Amino acid sequence: MRVHLDSEKCQGHNRCYALAPELFDVDDYGQAVLLVDGDIPVELQEKARLAASNCPEFAIKVLES
């Protein structure tokens, strides 16, 4: 599984950072930053799905392998 964050769509709702801090950080302006490059470890896949399905701007996509 991979995660794609569209930084243009992100408006800083901060849902991903709250739900999956292992995968997302926020910068000084509150914009999401994706921490993981490449495959998402199995134990974090559920959190990745949760982050995607709670983003109001549809900025996060989970690409299931």
Added chain:
Amino acid sequence: MTDTVDSRPERPGYVPPIFGDSPEGTHVWQRVPYDSAHYGPVSDFTTDFDHGDPAYNPVAPEVWKELRDGGCPVAHSDRYGGMWVPITHDTVHEVAYDTEHFTSRAVVVAVGRPGDLALPAPIGGAPPITSDPPFHGMARRLLLPAFAPKQIEPWEPEVRKLCRELLDRIGDITPGESVIDAAVQYAQHIPVNVIGRMLGFPAADEDLFRKFVHDALERIAEEPGTREGMDDLGIYITEQIHDHRENPRDDLTSYLLNVEIEGIPVTDEVAGGMIILLLIAGIDTTWSAIGSSLWHLAQHPEDHQRLLDDPEVMTFALEEFLRAYAPVTMARMVAKDIDFHGCPMKQDDWVLLPFPAANRDPLKFEDPDTFVVDRQENRHAAFGLGIHRCIGSNLARLELKVAIEEFIARFPRFELAGDVRWSVGQIRGPRELPVRILAVAD
């Protein structure tokens, strides 16, 4: 041109207002052709929508459902000089994203709208909420760092302490008998105190702040120039700017008086507009969210119990409170004529943006009218969509979470004990919320 200024009582340190409801303020209002008395109560929300009708907020979710089920994605009204109301998530989303056809220069639908002498787009009277691109982004970047998650998290102990003090102040409770007003005695005090501290304003002024909010957001059908709280707000902010210039300190007001946009110091007018936004925007909104959440818990002991048994569920419950009881409906004005899904929108028409209605769209949310305390998929739009996402959302979440946690920890059981009085206008929440306390924590 000095009537209003001269009619004000002499005050020490008085400086003429730079904002207000009167013609002397910079914020010059233009009367829209609307006489609320002539229209009376709403007869049909499809063609005569009025969120300012006191009958609307108590039943708003039913109104949205009726409109959607009746195949009306965009309602209309001749009130306020002409107003459109998209109801579905798609149409609300579309308006929020289209900053070319929809300007934010006025975000509160009222009898008055900014006139020719008001601060024009793209700045508006209270940047960045009243701003359009490209100025919007510049003003927003000045405020974002102060409200970013990592700046807000450290406020938690202080918010918790405030909530506990408010609960202490309620006094002795006889379980099963005592009735308290959770809105008046608790919810309404939380956001005013927090934002007052952040801005560096005296805590004793909290009644004044609620008066400003009431006049700006509830007295929308009244004549421009008659809402004295709007002028008082202008005077108050001007005095605070003056005081913070004389005595700079470590707070948001002093910060905003010293910021620059593209290398140019912001004017008092722009800084004052931003301060007004920060003061006004977080008060009745958060107070409403806290009140609505407690109103829900008073009627749903099973959700209340779940939160007590499994505090971790708050992560999801918090967002479900925000989805189901989103307090904020925003607004835009049509910047240029557009055919919006068959609706002939004309320049200067109002457009309401009911994010709370979008949150109950069955095309986006499963079983939207049911409160699911641990809803896993929840892309709610309580804080808006697009570039104007509520800048205080992290603070609002913190206050809402802590306020609920502390209330239910102190009162593990309570029930509704009478009629709820709802707010009027774009911000929806209980203004009176009588609850009977059934149990008190040891």
